[in-house]
Amino acid sequence: MSESSGISLLLVDDHPVVRNGLRGMFESTPGFTVLAEASNGVEAVELAADLTPDVILMDLRMPGGGGLDAITELTRRGIRSKVLVLTTWDTDTDTLPAIEAGATGYLLKDAPQDELFNAVRQAAAGRTVLSPAVASRLVSAVRSPAPSPLAARERQVLELVAKGTSNRDIARELFISEATVKTHLSHVFTKLGVTDRAAAVAKGYEQGILGRD
Amino acid sequence: MSESSGISLLLVDDHPVVRNGLRGMFESTPGFTVLAEASNGVEAVELAADLTPDVILMDLRMPGGGGLDAITELTRRGIRSKVLVLTTWDTDTDTLPAIEAGATGYLLKDAPQDELFNAVRQAAAGRTVLSPAVASRLVSAVRSPAPSPLAARERQVLELVAKGTSNRDIARELFISEATVKTHLSHVFTKLGVTDRAAAVAKGYEQGILGRD
DNA sequence: CGCGGCATCACCCGAATGGCTGATGCCGGG
DNA sequence: CCCGGCATCAGCCATTCGGGTGATGCCGCG
Numbered sequence: 001m002s003e004s005s006g007i008s009l010l011l012v013d014d015h016p017v018v019r020n021g022l023r024g025m026f027e028s029t030p031g032f033t034v035l036a037e038a039s040n041g042v043e044a045v046e047l048a049a050d051l052t053p054d055v056i057l058m059d060l061r062m063p064g065g066g067g068l069d070a071i072t073e074l075t076r077r078g079i080r081s082k083v084l085v086l087t088t089w090d091t092d093t094d095t096l097p098a099i100e101a102g103a104t105g106y107l108l109k110d111a112p113q114d115e116l117f118n119a120v121r122q123a124a125a126g127r128t129v130l131s132p133a134v135a136s137r138l139v140s141a142v143r144s145p146a147p148s149p150l151a152a153r154e155r156q157v158l159e160l161v162a163k164g165t166s167n168r169d170i171a172r173e174l175f176i177s178e179a180t181v182k183t184h185l186s187h188v189f190t191k192l193g194v195t196d197r198a199a200a201v202a203k204g205y206e207q208g209i210l211g212r213d
Numbered sequence: 214m215s216e217s218s219g220i221s222l223l224l225v226d227d228h229p230v231v232r233n234g235l236r237g238m239f240e241s242t243p244g245f246t247v248l249a250e251a252s253n254g255v256e257a258v259e260l261a262a263d264l265t266p267d268v269i270l271m272d273l274r275m276p277g278g279g280g281l282d283a284i285t286e287l288t289r290r291g292i293r294s295k296v297l298v299l300t301t302w303d304t305d306t307d308t309l310p311a312i313e314a315g316a317t318g319y320l321l322k323d324a325p326q327d328e329l330f331n332a333v334r335q336a337a338a339g340r341t342v343l344s345p346a347v348a349s350r351l352v353s354a355v356r357s358p359a360p361s362p363l364a365a366r367e368r369q370v371l372e373l374v375a376k377g378t379s380n381r382d383i384a385r386e387l388f389i390s391e392a393t394v395k396t397h398l399s400h401v402f403t404k405l406g407v408t409d410r411a412a413a414v415a416k417g418y419e420q421g422i423l424g425r426d
Numbered sequence: 427c428g429c430g431g432c433a434t435c436a437c438c439c440g441a442a443t444g445g446c447t448g449a450t451g452c453c454g455g456g
Numbered sequence: 457c458c459c460g461g462c463a464t465c466a467g468c469c470a471t472t473c474g475g476g477t478g479a480t481g482c483c484g485c486g
Contacts, residue, residue, distance in 0.1 A: 128348040132340040135348065151462060164412025166442065179465050186444075187462090196444075196472090197411040199377025205418035364432060379472070392435050399474075400432090409442090409474075 006031035007124045010053040010081070012044040012070070013037075014062040018109075022057060022086075025113060032120070041070030048074055048081050054124045056083045060098060068097055075102035082123040086116075095134050105129035149191050150209060157184045162201045162210050219244035220337045223266040223294070225257040225283070226250075227275040231322075235270060238326060245333070254283030261287055261294050267337045269296045273311060281310055288315035295336040308347050318342035362404050363422060370397045375414045375423050 009026055011019050011034060019037045026032040035051045038044040040062050048056055056074075060067040071083050082104040085095075095106055104123045107116065108131050119129040150158065153174075160170045167185070171178040189195055192203040204210035222239055224232050224247060232250045239245040248264045251257040253275050261269055269287075273280040284296050295317040298308075308319055317336045320329065321344050332342040363371065366387075373383045380398070384391040402408055405416040417423035 122345060127345040129345070130343065130348050132335060132342065135341040135343050153463065161411045162415035164407045164409050164415070166409075168442080176463085177465055179467085180463070182444075183464075184462095186446095189444080194377045196377050196379075197409075198374045198414045201411045201414040202375035202377075202418070202423065205415070205424060210415065211418060366433065381472085389433085390435055392437085393433070395474075396434075397432095402474085 006033055007055060007120060008032075008051070008053045009034045009120070010044065010047055010051065010056045011037045012039070012041070012056060012062070012067065013059040013086075014039050015059075018059070025116070026120075029117065032117075041066050041068075041073075044070045045073045045077075048079050049077065052079060053081050055104075055120050056081050057086050057120070058083055058103075060085055060087050068101055071098060071101040071103055082126065084119060084123045084129070106134040107131045108134075150188060154184050154188045154191070155209060157181060158188050158200060158204050159210065161185070161197045162204060219246055220268060220333060221245075221264070221266045222247045222333070223257065223260055223264065223269045224250045225252070225254070225269060225275070225280065226272040226299075227252050228272075231272070238329070239333075242330065245330075254279050254281075254286075257283045258286050258290075258292075261292050262290065265292060266294050268317075268333050269294050270299050270333070271296055271316075273298055273300050281314055284311060284314040284316055295339065297332060297336045297342070319347040320344045321347075363401060367397050367401045367404070368422060370394060371401050371413060371417050372423065374398070374410045375417060 009032060011022050013019050013022070016039070019039075023034050023037065026034050035053045036047045038047050044056065044058065044067075047053075058067050058070065067085065071085075074081065074083065083102065084105045084107060085098050085103045086107050086109055087095075088109050099106060104126070105119055105128055107119050107129065111119070111131060122129045156174060157170055160173060165173065167178050167181045170181045174181070185197065185200075188200055192200050192207075194200050194203055201210065222245060224235050226232050226235070229252070232252075236247050236250065239247050248266045249260045251260050257269065257271065257280075260266075271280050271283065280298065284298075287294065287296060296315065297318045297320060298311050298316045299320050299322055300308075301322045312319060317339070318332055318341055320332050320342065324332070324344060328344075335342045369387065370383055373386060378386065380391050380394045383394045387394070398410065398413075401413055405413050405420075407413050407416055414423065
């Protein structure tokens with residue numbers, strides 16, 4: 001942390017107006033210093049590597065080096081600047097990936113100024129800041145209602161398979177014959193595009209069919 | 214929403230002192246009405262079904278009907294009250310399950326009053342409110358840095374297994390013998406407490422060893 | 427320096443798995 | 457009314473698994 005000049009910032013946005021607006025806001029407020037600006041992800045990574053700002057305010061959608069890749073790269077390089085994603089609309093599907101990639105927070109640009117300031121401070125302190133909309137998204141992703149392509153019986157079988165139940169025991173458990181279990185499993189394999197139970201379980205988790213107990 | 218009297222509340226906590234404290238806070242603040250209190254989950258569900266408060270402030274750990282079950286039951290019954298989980302420490306492993314069960318927000322009891330008020334208003338409006346600590350938890354669950362008990366090689370093998378690779382092909386892929394693959398897998402089984410590859414994959418996902426590509 | 431964890435390999439064997447072919451009954455949509 | 461999806465069942469058969477037992481070499485920690 002650059003103690004003397006408060007929280008140091010790197011602004012990343014392809015739109016100069018936005019950068020200017022942000023720079024204005026932060027420069028006219030004690031406790032913040034704008035170290036530099038970048039207009040794309042690649043630049044952002046370079047500057048961040050050089051200047052190690054406390055917080056990087058980053059737009060996601062940018063020409064010439066997307067924000068997402070930039071975040072990934074930053075974390076890969078072990079640069080400790082906190083990334084605060086600032087986006088215009090949150091209709092994006094990128095919110096989750098961004099967070100997974102290592103973003104510390106996610107805010108909408110229409111957030112009131114003090115919320116923004118506050119978020120930056122929180123981020124600098126390493127705390128996660130999510131705008132309500134994003135938090136909701138994240139939460140609903142956790143309880144994602146993934147429609148499964150599997151028939152009810154097939155899902156049941158798959159669940160038991162995931163628990164390590166053998167075909168024979170699945171048969172017993174569901175009061176059907178082992179042959180039927182095998183048939184169901186074959187269908188599961190076909191539908192999931194795999195050839196064995198282990199991969200089927202993996203797909204099951206990947207597609208959210210399994211995993212929500 | 215009970216327009217006339219602001220946001221209506223149901224307080225659920227096994228500790229009378231806490232209930233009292235909360236009641237005091239909310240009754241002395243315009244815009245809130247405490248409809249009732251409950252000291253356990255079962256009571257809470259009954260009262261909620263009866264009174265349909267706008268927001269339910271609920272402790273998680275309670276004797277006689279845990280908060281988690283209560284939340285589950287509420288969502289099951291389609292009761293539209295928003296549940297705001299209020300917990301003392303957040304060391305719990307319950308935060309995620311609670312959210313998955315349908316909690317609208319998750320706050321620590323040591324949150325400052327206005328934050329609490331604000332959270333309740335947000336919750337009443339259907340927005341998700343997470344205290345920073347919980348948000349972090351949630352986020353890190355998404356990119357879970359779960360320390361896997363598996364050795365490097367073992368993890369590799371498990372990953373291939375999840376892709377449906379046969380032992381023989383795993384051997385080829387890793388330039389080792391099939392026997393070695395089997396040995397690794399045996400160890401994986403032991404460490405994960407399962408007996409077959411399908412269950413191993415399931416555990417792998419469950420424990421965050423697999424799933425983050 | 428010995429013990430434990432990791433990584434490697436071998437051989438045996440019984441049981442489980444997955445592919446294939448084929449069949450029946452039910453149900454709902456076109 | 458027929459077709460397709462679901463659910464049920466059967467038998468055959470090659471392959472794969474998983475367990476057991478045992479062995480070697482390397483490395484790090486005490």
